[in-house]
Amino acid sequence: MAEDAQMNLIWRILGWLVGGVFIFAGLTKIVGFQPFHWLDPMEFARDIDNYKMLPWTISVGLALYLPWLEVICGLALIFRRWYSGALAILFALLLVFIGASIVAKTRGIDVSCGCFGHLSNQLSFAWHLALDFAIVAAVAALWLSDRQTYRAELAGD
Amino acid sequence: MSSLLRQTALLVGLALLPAVGQALYFRSQISWDARVSESEMVSVDQARGWGADAIWIDARPEADFERDHVPGAILLNEDRWNELLSPFLQEHWKPEKKIVVYCSAESCNLAGDVARRLREEARLPNEIRVLKGGWEEWLKTRK
Numbered sequence: 001m002a003e004d005a006q007m008n009l010i011w012r013i014l015g016w017l018v019g020g021v022f023i024f025a026g027l028t029k030i031v032g033f034q035p036f037h038w039l040d041p042m043e044f045a046r047d048i049d050n051y052k053m054l055p056w057t058i059s060v061g062l063a064l065y066l067p068w069l070e071v072i073c074g075l076a077l078i079f080r081r082w083y084s085g086a087l088a089i090l091f092a093l094l095l096v097f098i099g100a101s102i103v104a105k106t107r108g109i110d111v112s113c114g115c116f117g118h119l120s121n122q123l124s125f126a127w128h129l130a131l132d133f134a135i136v137a138a139v140a141a142l143w144l145s146d147r148q149t150y151r152a153e154l155a156g157d
Numbered sequence: 158m159s160s161l162l163r164q165t166a167l168l169v170g171l172a173l174l175p176a177v178g179q180a181l182y183f184r185s186q187i188s189w190d191a192r193v194s195e196s197e198m199v200s201v202d203q204a205r206g207w208g209a210d211a212i213w214i215d216a217r218p219e220a221d222f223e224r225d226h227v228p229g230a231i232l233l234n235e236d237r238w239n240e241l242l243s244p245f246l247q248e249h250w251k252p253e254k255k256i257v258v259y260c261s262a263e264s265c266n267l268a269g270d271v272a273r274r275l276r277e278e279a280r281l282p283n284e285i286r287v288l289k290g291g292w293e294e295w296l297k298t299r300k
Contacts, residue, residue, distance in 0.1 A: 064180050069172040085164025
C-alpha cells in the first residue's frame with residue numbers, strides 16, 4: 001500500500017514536471033521573459049515557416065494557437081483535469097514536431113525549432129532531438145501509468 | 158475512448174479562445190498573406206526611382222553575390238552578419254537614405270530576415286524595404 005502511494009507521488013511529480021515544461025515552452029512564445037510584454041507572434045510564425053512545409057497563412061495560425069495549446073495542456077497535467085486528453089495531444093504534438101525536425105534536417109534546412117522561444121536557438125540539432133525524445137518518453141510513461149490506474153479503477157468497480 | 162475524445166476536443170477548443178484573442182490584439186501586426194507584408198516591400202521600378210537616395214543590400218550567399226549583383230549593392234547576409242554589419246555601418250550607412258534589401262526570388266526569406274534584423278537589432282531608423290521578386294525580378298527588368 002505504501003509502495004503504491006510512493007509510486008503515485010512519483011507519477012504526480014513527473015506530471016508536474018512535464019506540465020511545467022510545456023507551460024514554460026508555451027509562455028516563452030507568448031510573453032517571453034518580460035512581464036506584461038507580449039511577444040510578436042510573427043516571430044514564432046517565422047520559426048515554423050523556416051521548416052518550409054506549410055503555407056505562410058497556416059504557419060501564422062499555428063504560431064497563434066500552438067503556444068496556448070501547450071500552456072493549457074500543461075495546466076491540465078498539473079491540475080489533473082482532462083489528463084488523458086492532454087497527454088494524447090502532447091504526445092501527438094511531440095511526434096509531429098520530431099518528424100518535422102528530421103524531415104527538415106534531411107532536406108538540408110538548418111532550423112531553429114523555436115520550442116522554447118529564442119532561448120533554444122543555441123541548442124544543436126542532436127540536443128533538440130535528445131530533449132524531445134526524453135519528453136516523449138516521459139509523456140508515454142505518464143500515459144501508460146494513467147491507463148493502468150484507469151483499468152485498476154474499472155476492475156475495482 | 159469517448160471520454161478521451163471528449164477531453165481532447167475540449168482542450169483543443171479551449172486553446173482556441175486565447176489564440177483568437179491574441180490574433181485580434183495583434184491584428185495590425187499580423188501579415189496573413191506573406192512573411193513580409195506588402196507595406197514593407199518595394200517594386201524594382203520604385204526602388205530604381207530612388208536612385209542615389211537608396212542603399213542596396215544583397216542578402217544572398219556570398220557566392221551568388223560574387224557571380225553578379227545589383228550595381229553598387231553591398232553584401233550583408235545572415236551567414237556573416239556579425240562580420241559584415243560593422244563595416245556596412247561605418248562605410249556605407251547614411252541615416253537619411255532608404256535601404257533596399259533583396260535576395261534571390263519572391264519565395265526566399267533572407268531579405269525579409271535581414272531587413273528585420275536591421276530594424277530590430279541594428280536599430281536603424283531608415284526606411285527599410287524588401288525588393289519585391291528579389292534578384293530574379295531585377296534581372297527581368299535589367300536594361
